Amino acid sequence: MSDKDVAEDRAANADMRSAFDTSAAGPRPPSEITGHYSSDNPDMVQFVDADGNRLETTEANAPYAQIVEDMTSQDAREIYRDLVLVRRIDAEGHALQRQGELGLWPSLLGQEAAQVGAGRALKPQDYAFPGYREHGVAWCKGVPPENLLGMYRGVNHGGWNSNENNFHLYTIVIGNQMLHATGYAMGVQTDGDVATGDPERDTAVMAFTGDGGTAQGDYNEALVFASVAAAPVVFFVQNNQWAISEPNEKQFTIPPYQRSRGFGIPGVLVDGNDPLATYAVSVAALDRARSGQGPTLIEAYTYRMGAHTTSDDPTKYRSDAEVEIWREKDPIKRMRGFMEERGHAEPDFFDEIDAEADEIAARIRHACQTMPDPPQEAMFDHIYAEPHPVTERERAEFVEYQESFVQEGAH
Ligand SMILES: Cc1ncc(C[n+]2csc(CCOP(=O)(O)OP(=O)(O)O)c2C)c(N)n1
């Protein structure tokens, strides 16, 4: 290669790098104005505005309006309580990581309505398959928050028995759980637990992933299987607009809720910061699955207010102005506004929930700080359901290796 060829090659490589470097393009425009998701998109299911005022009936929200009308004051109070407690648990997880008590924490800040709406719609027999940020769904399914902290503290490999609350272990491999969920849903079908008409028996599965997850092979394969099998699964995509530092514009040109139709699966776009809307579309999609009408894809359009995880610094790739736009759409503010307008709670109620949040925060902090470290060889437990000669040999070697240090010190 001549010097000129090398120089040209380098220039071409630099061009290519800058094409993929989101920071080189400067701050992206506010997400509100990027095409499919502008606030006047008629496809978006919404029930309350940013202050909690009930919105008019539209073609998009009409199919779900009855579900919202049927909600009682008690339902509204329970959703509000979940939103506040989940936010508080999340804040505590973040603080504990910063104080060196956890290895990592992925915050759900901003996504409470998406997760609580979906989580509240699940029945006990329904099975949820989360990613790693679904602390709000875990809460709704009854998984103790201490168990989430244990996993991120590294004192165990999972943190809970998935079959106790029908909440699968967190899955870090992006999109993987979509296949697990679809396979489980096909199993539910084989067991005959769909369309029996028995509300305690008919079962649905809900699979959670993010906007980034929709680009994974596993996600797309899962949609094909679910569609062909008419499996009782609801795909719940939390589009928080970022996959670490990659914005939506780098994930897709056709949004997930539209793309699902190409798989033969109806797609619903919902305002992911509107708790009434996320609840209503989830109830409808899960009913559809339980009654044998097949899968649905819900795209909850929301925003990740915090960093990707405690290892990330979002100021490197997104503007403060964008974050401020989304602060205005805060799900808790909206729910409270709605409840006050409708008289769903006495003023004391809101203070009581704040006090309960304080208590839970103190409880889980204490539990986290006093969690015993497991014996190191426990890392070989639960790899297989039954003893396996390879892991048994590895465990024995590891124990021998550990003991060699003790003996060295003793001499
Ligand atoms: C198969 C795989 N590839 C890459 C990663 C690294 N990774 C961790 S989180 C993440 C972004 C996921 O974004 P999204 O699906 O939008 O979920 P969010 O974190 O925004 O909730 C990536 C690429 C991974 N965990 N698994």
Ligand SMILES: [Mg+2]
């Ligand atoms: Mg994302």
